[in-house]
Amino acid sequence: MKFDFTREHLMVRQAIKEFVDNEISPISADIDKTQRFPREIFEKLGKFGFCAIGFPKEYDGAEGDEISKTIVLEEIAKKSGSISAILSVHYLPVNLIFKFGTEAQRKKYLPKMVRGQWLGAFALTEPNAGSDASNVQTTAVLYEDEYILNGTKCFITNGGEADVYVILAMTDKSKGTRGMSAFLVEKDTPGFTIGKIEDKMGIRASSTAELILENVKIPKENLLGKIGEGFKIAMVGLDGGRIGISAQSLGIAEGAMEETIKYLKERAQFGKPLIKFQGLQWYLAEMEAKIDASRLLVYKVSYLKDSGKPFTKEAAVAKLFASETAMFVTHKAVQLHGGYGFMTDYPLERMMRDAKITEIYEGTSEVMKIVIASQIIK
Ligand SMILES: Cc1cc2nc3c(=O)[nH]c(=O)nc-3n(C[C@H](O)[C@H](O)[C@H](O)COP(=O)(O)OP(=O)(O)OC[C@H]3O[C@@H](n4cnc5c(N)ncnc54)[C@H](O)[C@@H]3O)c2cc1C
Incomplete structure (x- = not known):
């Protein structure tokens, strides 16, 4: 069993990190506050090839795999849950048209959608x-x-x-x-x-x-x-979509963790940096354990999809666990920032608000349990 990313995966991660630093981080707080749909970012994601991952060249796709898509959604979600949601949901109809569409439908819709000209x-x-x-x-x-x-x-x-x-x-x-x-x-x-x-x-x-x-x-x-x-198509779409939401959850949790460690190193109380307090380190350890477990589940299900193996149960497990982790971690992260965590000057309150939806859409946590149970008792 291998746990290493390939060279291609590392390159995708580097490229999307740079995109996030340059294009997304500077606007993520503002677009949340003003509720502005960042169309220009979606178009740039298309221009840079991030909407094309996993689709063949004949439809202007960039080839690549589900793991690369997961990397993209995870990295974006570290800084903007909104943009990760926009792209994750866009991938869903693109996947369905690719999987179930006629040749004419694929030719008509896919090139525009993978280039970021048409949103789905x-x-x-x-x-x-x-x-x-x-x-x-x-x-x-x-x-x-x-x-x-x-x-x-x-x-x-x-x-x-x-x-x-x-x-x-x-x-x-x-x-x-x-x-x-x-x-x-x-x-x-x-x-x-x-x-x-x-x-x-x-x-x-x-x-x-x-x-x-x-x-x-x-x-x-x-x-x-x-x-x-249609019902089968919807369920196939949601199985794949849930990988995207679990990647989004993972990214939100990781983003909140990064912010928290940075803050605890900077902020001093009782004459020493907060990071020195063992009680707070224990919170960090709990957060990290859940993030690590989420990461394994999210990449395992991405790998299963890439391998052409069944993944309905694993997608539901990954979404259930990673979304609840995102909520747990962001909730603790706000707490560890004290009053500053409650203020909109810091990104934590936004991250906590963004985390909540991952437990609801593309099937609630309760529905994930129904899906998991139905798969293990059949
Ligand atoms: C921001 C946002 C974006 C969304 N985007 C999309 C989208 O792009 N496309 C789309 O089609 N839909 C979308 N949805 C819809 C989303 O998938 C549904 O909201 C979700 O599936 C839950 O349905 P509901 O809101 O009707 O809640 P309900 O089904 O009414 O559920 C209410 C509560 O009851 C629980 N519950 C329901 N049935 C059971 C049961 N059998 N056993 C145990 N508990 C149960 C639920 O888990 C939940 O806690 C979106 C929703 C939101 C909030």
């Missing part, structure tokens, strides 16, 4: 279909050469900013989850509008929006995968 979104959740994703009420009816979509999606990351959406809708309600299908909907399609933009606790520079579909007509060629395959 994935729309499953509805007001009455959250954890219970099988309860989707949005419908798609085939009429002559077009599907007509009606319904409302909520809490959609990149909503309102994205150029192309993978939307899950029922094509035959009588068949339950086997009656769900996936569709590609472009932003300017008549009848497709953006409703409420959410005002959130964390990842405030990412957009989270309601999507309203009123007699949205799309060509029948925009069906993604086969009719009735």
Whole structure:
């Protein structure tokens, strides 16, 4: 068993670290405060090839593997949970189009998406279909050469900013989850509008929006995968997406840890730097143990995906553990900064707010336990 990164992985890490230092660190506090969606950063990520990792050259991809994607999302999340979320969610529809798309769909969407020209979104959740994703009420009816979509999606990351959406809708309600299908909907399609933009606790520079579909007509060629395959497509997307969220969680925790060690070395009380207090060192040790365990889980599941092995359970384990670690570590990190941790002059309160979402989206911690249990008792 090898635990070393390859030369390529180290190069990816170096490149994304430089990108984060130059482009993301200087704006991460401000975009959180102003809730500004950093489109220019997404475009630059595309220009530098970070949206293209894991996709073949024939669609303008940069080749590479899931481990490299994990490295990218982890490094970004050290400084901005929002931007890590934007990119992680963008990867999801790109993966689905690559995996389930026709050649025409791949040629039309992938080059623009991997170059960072078109942003993607994935729309499953509805007001009455959250954890219970099988309860989707949005419908798609085939009429002559077009599907007509009606319904409302909520809490959609990149909503309102994205150029192309993978939307899950029922094509035959009588068949339950086997009656769900996936569709590609472009932003300017008549009848497709953006409703409420959410005002959130964390990842405030990412957009989270309601999507309203009123007699949205799309060509029948925009069906993604086969009719009735939508639920399976959504679950495949979420399995992969959960690796991204676990990488994001890991990065947030590592970022908070770095800040905390730096601070404890600088801050003195009772005549000595805080880092000298053994009680505080013990907190650091607990934080590090959880981060280390998260890192192993996150890279193990990335490796499994790269190896073409099943990874549903491992993705859920990694997301459950890494997201709860991100919350634990950021909570402690705020505590170890004392009053300064509570102030927006320091990044810790933002990190704690950003960590919370990792326990909720792409399946809550409770849903992760359902997935894990179903895999080990089957
Ligand atoms: C910022 C943000 C971004 C998001 N981005 C997207 C996106 O891009 N695309 C998308 O499709 N969705 C997105 N979502 C939706 C997200 O995936 C859901 O919010 C999440 O799956 C939970 O659904 P819910 O909010 O309806 O909560 P509910 O399902 O109502 O859950 C409420 C509580 O009950 C628990 N619970 C529910 N069922 C069970 C059960 N059977 N057993 C035990 N506990 C249970 C949950 O764990 C939770 O604690 C996003 C959400 C947020 C907040």
